[in-house]
Amino acid sequence: MMRLLSNLKFRDESGGVVVLVALFMVILLGLAGVAIDGGRLYFEKSKLQKALDAAVLAGAHKLVLIDQNESKKQAKIVAKDISQENGYELSDADIKDKDVVHKSHIRVEKTVTVPLTFAKVIGINTASVSASAKAKIAGPLISARGIAPIAIEKSAVPTKAILTCGEEENEEEEKKSGKKSPGNCGFIRIDGNGAPIVEEGIKNGSKKKVSVGDEVHPEPGVMNGPIDKAVETAVDSIINSDKDKPHCQSPSTADNSCKRVIYVALIETWAGVNGASDKVKILGFAPFWVKEYDNKGKNKNIVGQFIDGITAGEVGEPSAGFNYGLYGVKLVE
Known part of the structure; x- marks a missing residue:
């Protein structure tokens, strides 16, 4: 019997283990290939989405320019430039005319082809990923x-x-009250008090956050010198800082990249405000394009034009009653 069992015993199975290992290696390599190619597609999708998000957010800043056709044109140009800086070229087909609406929104979509590595084994050389983004003026x-x-x-x-910032000459008012009447413009304390703070604030805006409803102290005085330097005469004045920016030279093309577009606070009135101990309440904000500072006459005037503008900040409801032309923008897709 022992001899029979000896004759019937199985052959050495070490070769079968090699076959199983080889089979599992193929499966593991396949899974690794799927993970690598899948990861590449995911990375490309994420990168494309971020590029398109940045493109529409930048392009939306041009949607409030005065000239509607120029506004849409510039929004497309900016969106294309930003997308290209992030590695993707947008064509006219990617930014359709119907998706660029003045004072409303801009939308782009793009599909790119991604080369694959391991999928080539089964005859798939490339795959497509798509993304879209829409920014809306909030x-x-x-x-x-x-x-x-x-x-x-x-x-x-x-x-x-x-x-007219500070006091203005008004003969009728002066006869009635015995003093000069306030202009429609005055200075407020945001980052601090004093002439240097006013000059710096006109040049670069406040460092502190200002909100609708805040009550702030006035900064008394005409401030002729600080305004003159901040607007025109200093090397880093708002006008000198924009001298090499053609689009900043006109209110119809100026935007938030222009130093001569300043954001001013809105209040009810300067009447009855007598000094630094008083307070004025902030009702909203407005962009003002500065043409020049006229200090030749009795009144000291900042000359320019109110425009619409977009900048970063907290956005309120459109019907809230403080809509004076300064908006935010947000992604909605």
Whole structure:
């Protein structure tokens, strides 16, 4: 019997183990290939989405320019430039005319082809990934940094072209009250008090956040010197800083990249405000394109034009009653 069992015993199975190991290696390599190619597609999708998000957010800043056709044109140009900086070229087909709406939104979509590695084994050389992004002009800003230390009576928006800061000569008012009347523009304390703070604030805006509803102290005085330097005469004045930016030279093409577009606070009135111990309440914010500082006559005037603008900050509801032309923008897709 033992001899029979000896004759019937199985052969050495070491070769079968090699076959199983080889089979499992193929499966593992296949899974690794799927993971690598899948990861590449995921990475490309994420990168494309971020590029498109940045493109529409930047392009949306041009949607509020005065000229509607120029606004849409510039929004497309900026979106294309930003996307290309992030590695993707947008064509006209990627930004359709119907998806760029003045004072509303801009939308782009793009599909790119991604080369594969391991999928080539089964005859798949490439795969496509797509992404889209849409940025919409949101409601008016209710809170922001970068506000100039200047407060304007809300009745001046949007037509007033001359902002008389401090006191103005008004013979009739002076006869009635025995003193000069306040202008439609005055200075406020945001980052601190004093002439250097006013000059710096006009040049670069406030470092502190200012919100609708805040009550701030006025900064008394005409401040002729600080305004003159901040607007025109200093090397880093807002006008000199923009001298090499063609789009900043006109209110119809100027945007938030222009130093001469300042963001001013809006208040009810300067009437009855007598000194630094008083307070004025912030009602909203407005962009003002500065043409020049006219200090030749009795009144010291910042001359320019109110425009619409977009900058970073907290957005309120469009119907909240403080819509004076300064907006936020957000991604909606």
